[in-house]
Amino acid sequence: MSGAIGAMRADAAKLLSEGAVKLVLGYCVRGNERYPCFISEAAQAEALDFDQSCRQNLAAYLRKPEVRGRAPLAVVSSPAVCRSLLVLSSESQIRENEVRALAIGPKGYGGILGLGALGAWLKADYPDLVPEQALLDRVAELSAKTAQERAKFWMKEFEKCTRCYACRAACPGCYCERCIVEKNMPQWISSAAAGHGNYAWEVIRAFHQAGRCTGCGACEAACPQGLPLMLLNARLSQDAFEEFGSRPGYELEAKPLIGSWSAEDDGSFIR
Amino acid sequence: MTFEPRITAFVCNWCTYAGADLTGTSRLSYAPNIRIVKLPCTGRIDPLFVLKAFEGGADAVLISGCHPGDCHYASGNYHARRRWSLFRKLLAFTGIDENRVFFSWVSAAEGQKFANLVNKVTEQVRAAGPFGERNLARRRL
Structure with a gap:
């Protein structure tokens, strides 16, 4: 891994000194803390670091005007961030000439990759980025319970939510300038941090990521109340994959899952 | 007091609403437990509408529109079908199961089907019981 990090630092320094990029978004590691770091000069590239604990999704910064x-x-x-970049690109949120990736993952450093080359790198080294087995097991365990038990489980979890929206801020997919939860004419989702407002917020937040979530886990990592948000995301990703073969973030140009359709879609639940 | 289900129905203007109208003009009687909300198309039905219905007191939600291929706007019902297929599973995962959310295609010519549908859905919800005032999705005053 240290060789990979050296190569990544050298590439970051090269891009900055050549003037090919004006800014490098990366991580720095201090003890057990992982910080995002913004580098604008080649000499600072030594500060860049990476390990498996860098779970914050840097693609979330790309919506900020500054x-x-x-x-x-x-x-x-990381592979998950690469997928987020491709999702943003397929949704016309970033342009190919604006962003380059310094692709790095458990299998080593992939070099400076344009958005067009990311898909190939992912497919070669990380072709099946699915939720971890432990997470899928928890999803299966909860799905096997009765509806009342599930309702009780989520009631306990959702009641903890303080509606700080850290999950939204951490997610690269949540880039609406005005989020539905902030609209109040009419108000669809109560803004009080309790009861039905929490339920609606959690369900709608998850559903707005349907077929778009790359499973990076940044939302759950950012939640100060420790809500198991990835259970919702993983369940949706699993359903989207099983039913529609959805694998967001592997293609530069992909049709959005919700927003496209096929005459062959399953209709067996419709009477 | 016996439990009378309150069912909110979101129907499209062109097929199911016309179908429901035909039920009435054909003088077919059906369970009076349904409250119809007419929308231009099933594609217009946002998942938020369903949550709002449960929030405000519905025991179940029925969503109905044109048969595949019959949409007045060509593809609204196809878009809706894909969306609902995922959303209903997410709802079930959070505790609102298939006894609470129903989907159907009812065309403008199917007055009898609409009457049967409402009767069946009402029976199923009656058997499942009230939605539960303590459910997290419900507004508590």
């Missing part, structure tokens, strides 16, 4: 204003930029990208 970051976008400094394009072209490079992003230190």
